[in-house]
Amino acid sequence: MGQRQAVLWPVISQSGVGVRLSETVRKELYLERLREKLIKLYSYGDAEPDARKRLGDQIDGYFEAAILMKMITKEALQAVIDDEHMKAFGITLEERRIKKKLDQGSVEIDWESYDAPPNLRGKPRR
DSSP, X not given: OOOOOOOEEEEEETTEEEEEEOHHHHHHHHHHHHHHHHHHHHHTTTOOOHHHHHHHHHXXXXXXXXXXXXXXXXXXXXXXXXXXXHHHHSSOHHHHHXXXXXXXXXXXXXXXGGSSOGGGSOOOOO
């Protein structure tokens, strides 16, 4: 992301003067962090280690917090997800779901057992 200048407002707190970010800057920071998390999630590919599950749960909470605080709409979140997915896999989420289903239905046959002539092959196990 390019250089950005934060709009800051001084805030008086019990501990002294603090700094509060503008809504626009907070949203930009949120989206930047979300993209980082999605890139990390998608880097796992189809592998499903515990770390991927934890990250997925963390991202779900991240989504809920943004929606609850009315920082961003579900549609805008979905657009970010779609964009990062396309960058990571080169296909849409829907195309990837279909591809996974088709791949699960296909059974790979081990033709190597048919390389030997029938009279030399072992008897089938029952």
